[in-house]
Amino acid sequence: MSELLQVIGLTKRFGGLTAVNDVTFSVQELEILSVIGPNGAGKSTLFKLIASFLRTSSGEVRFRGERISNLAPHITARKGVVRTFQETTIFKGMTVRDNVVIAHHLRSKASLFGYFIGSPVAMRDEQEFGRSADQILEFLGIGEIKNEIASNLPQGHLRALGIAIGLSTDPTVLLLDEPFAGMNHDETRHAVEMVRSVRDRGVTLLLVEHDMSAVMNISDRIVVLNFGEKIAEGTPAEIQRNEKVIEAYLGIEDESIGL
Amino acid sequence: MTRTIKIVWVVVFLAVLLVGIPAFITISERWDLYYTLTSVALLSIASGGVWLTFYIGRINIGQGAYALMGGYVSAILVVKYDVSFWLTLPLAGLFCGAASVLIGLPILRLRGVYFAMITLVLTEVARLLMLALPITNGAKGITSIPLPEAVKIFGLTLIPDFATLSNVKPAFYYLSVVLMILSFAALYRLVNSRLGKLCRSLQQNEELASSIGVNIAYLRVIAYVISSFLGGIGGATFAAISQSVYPSSFTIADSINFMLNCFLGGLGYVFGPMLGTLVLYFGWDLLFQTGEFQLLIFSTVLIALILILPNGLLSVRFNKVSRESAGRE
Numbered sequence: 001m002s003e004l005l006q007v008i009g010l011t012k013r014f015g016g017l018t019a020v021n022d023v024t025f026s027v028q029e030l031e032i033l034s035v036i037g038p039n040g041a042g043k044s045t046l047f048k049l050i051a052s053f054l055r056t057s058s059g060e061v062r063f064r065g066e067r068i069s070n071l072a073p074h075i076t077a078r079k080g081v082v083r084t085f086q087e088t089t090i091f092k093g094m095t096v097r098d099n100v101v102i103a104h105h106l107r108s109k110a111s112l113f114g115y116f117i118g119s120p121v122a123m124r125d126e127q128e129f130g131r132s133a134d135q136i137l138e139f140l141g142i143g144e145i146k147n148e149i150a151s152n153l154p155q156g157h158l159r160a161l162g163i164a165i166g167l168s169t170d171p172t173v174l175l176l177d178e179p180f181a182g183m184n185h186d187e188t189r190h191a192v193e194m195v196r197s198v199r200d201r202g203v204t205l206l207l208v209e210h211d212m213s214a215v216m217n218i219s220d221r222i223v224v225l226n227f228g229e230k231i232a233e234g235t236p237a238e239i240q241r242n243e244k245v246i247e248a249y250l251g252i253e254d255e256s257i258g259l
Numbered sequence: 260m261t262r263t264i265k266i267v268w269v270v271v272f273l274a275v276l277l278v279g280i281p282a283f284i285t286i287s288e289r290w291d292l293y294y295t296l297t298s299v300a301l302l303s304i305a306s307g308g309v310w311l312t313f314y315i316g317r318i319n320i321g322q323g324a325y326a327l328m329g330g331y332v333s334a335i336l337v338v339k340y341d342v343s344f345w346l347t348l349p350l351a352g353l354f355c356g357a358a359s360v361l362i363g364l365p366i367l368r369l370r371g372v373y374f375a376m377i378t379l380v381l382t383e384v385a386r387l388l389m390l391a392l393p394i395t396n397g398a399k400g401i402t403s404i405p406l407p408e409a410v411k412i413f414g415l416t417l418i419p420d421f422a423t424l425s426n427v428k429p430a431f432y433y434l435s436v437v438l439m440i441l442s443f444a445a446l447y448r449l450v451n452s453r454l455g456k457l458c459r460s461l462q463q464n465e466e467l468a469s470s471i472g473v474n475i476a477y478l479r480v481i482a483y484v485i486s487s488f489l490g491g492i493g494g495a496t497f498a499a500i501s502q503s504v505y506p507s508s509f510t511i512a513d514s515i516n517f518m519l520n521c522f523l524g525g526l527g528y529v530f531g532p533m534l535g536t537l538v539l540y541f542g543w544d545l546l547f548q549t550g551e552f553q554l555l556i557f558s559t560v561l562i563a564l565i566l567i568l569p570n571g572l573l574s575v576r577f578n579k580v581s582r583e584s585a586g587r588e
Contacts, residue, residue, distance in 0.1 A: 051470065077472040084470070091463040094456075102456045106472035112481070115453040126453065169471050 004029045004204055005050075005081070005173055009059035010069075012045050019045040021228040022059065027173065032195070032205045034215045037225035038248060043208040046225065047175050050206070051083035052076040063173070078106055080172035084162045086181065092151040096142065096161055099150055100133040103168035107132075136164050139201075140194060156187045163198060174198065176207040180214045192218050216240065224248065276436050281429060293428035297500060299540050300435035301493045304442045306520035306532035308489030311446065313526050314455075315482045316462035317367070321378030322490045323514035324385035325355040329491030330498035330508055331389060334401040337499075339394075344407035345418070348495050355491030356484040363483040367476070370465075382514040389506040400505030407434075407499055431500050438496060439533070442489055447529045449485075458482055490517075523564065525571020534572055 005027040012020040048054040061069040110122035224232040226248040312319035329351040336342040406421035498504040524531025
């Protein structure tokens with residue numbers, strides 16, 4: 001296995017607050033790596049930095065050895081590192097299928113003008129996107145609802161749609177933001193299977209998640225953040241035994257966290 | 260709608276515009292209608308531009324600035340540099356498009372009411388600029404603009420010199436209507452191609468759009484440039500018809516009307532601004548007899564319409580159809 005994505009000394013300061021402090025880890029090809037930590041640990045900020053939604057204060061993110069931090073989000077996405085959002089972030093007014101078709105943008109070969117005049121390349125693109133969209137929707141088990149307006153969907157389907165949008169960009173690394181939040185036990189189990197099957201398609205997954213049992217179940221490795229710093233990294237079994245992690249989650253004497 | 264029904268609609272629409280209305284005017288001798296309908300056609304071109312900025316999720320109250328700019332560019336080129344009107348028409352559009360790149364790059368980063376406010380100011384800035392610049396002749400404006408010249412290719416007269424026509428009104432009517440048809444055909448094509456979907460993706464969620472690889476800054480500017488281009492050619496033609504242009508030719512009130520036209524017709528329908536302009540223009544004129552109550556009645560009706568039909572007039576006709584086609588696809 002090779003190191004696909006490297007996070008090197010990544011730091012983000014908002015004024016006096018250091019949200020992410022000198023975090024270093026790397027993601028191997030085709031693994032599922034979860035980033036966990038208590039609320040406010042800097043997980044979401046870390047994601048935004050990796051996907052170039054925020055500019056770093058120092059440090060950098062490398063993808064196949066090439067810096068991808070501090071670019072624009074669409075350029076990072078074009079290189080193959082794509083961020084998906086929490087469930088409410090979809091194109092609400094469009095049908096499920098249109099959501100997925102539009103998300104094929106990175107695969108388009110025709111120019112904008114080509115789409116305007118309906119050039120042969122553009123027509124081929126459209127056909128290809130439609131086919132691929134149907135296939136992705138089937139794959140994620142939401143094929144029957146493809147003509148629903150996205151805003152009418154229940155939670156579980158929204159999550160699947162979010163992943164479908166991410167998959168449509170043909171990513172190498174997909175960042176999933178809390179894919180299991182707000183789900184009941186059955187839905188979570190179903191979603192865990194879905195995420196696994198995405199990895200089996202050849203996508204490396206990095207996820208931020210609160211649901212501990214799902215994280216322990218799905219992850220190959222886990223990175224733990226607390227107050228913006230990485231306090232542990234390892235397999236689920238190692239993390240479960242790690243004292244620092246237990247401290248971070250269960251609380252410790254006030255003194256040692258500086259209160 | 261099936262393809263045949265669409266084609267029938269288009270043919271009927273074109274026939275009414277190009278044959279029906281001129282025939283009606285000739286028979287009824289209501290020559291004033293030419294001026295009214297010409298204005299409606301030109302205003303709906305500018306409104307169509309505003310509509311496109313709505314389509315990417317921006318409230319644009321600055322179209323008056325580009326209409327004014329377009330009018331001046333054309334007038335100055337015709338009067339001072341003796342350029343043919345037919346050449347100044349695209350030049351005015353291009354000038355406005357270029358200006359909107361410079362203006363749009365910084366301001367399109369703003370959203371919602373902030374963008375709206377900036378564009379509102381833009382109209383006023385344009386008016387003051389036309390008052391102040393040495394080339395625009397200040398408050399006196401540019402008057403006695405010659406009528407459009409003939410267009411000849413290899414000695415063949417494509418368009419006659421407007422000055423030699425006995426009645427110039429139908430000529431301007433045809434010019435404006437053809438421009439309107441071309442503009443809306445282009446808008447229709449744009450919205451129904453993948454570009455339209457991309458614009459809608461911006462309207463609905465810019466963050467997500469950028470994460471799926473859409474260059475949102477670029478697309479926003481493109482939409483804004485097209486919008487301003489339409490404003491520019493609308494303004495340029497207006498200047499040619501009235502043979503004059505003043506700093507007060509297009510003011511904030513016009514910018515707001517452009518926006519209202521879109522609201523009234525329906526933000527979800529390409530042809531919304533066209534219908535909106537027609538209804539708003541004629542509605543305003545019809546209320547003329549009510550004298551001092553004109554504005555009161557007008558605004559009350561507008562508020563009522565927006566409350567009853569938040570998706571615009573066209574939603575009455577197309578609501579059912581669009582739901583059906585959404586289910587069928």
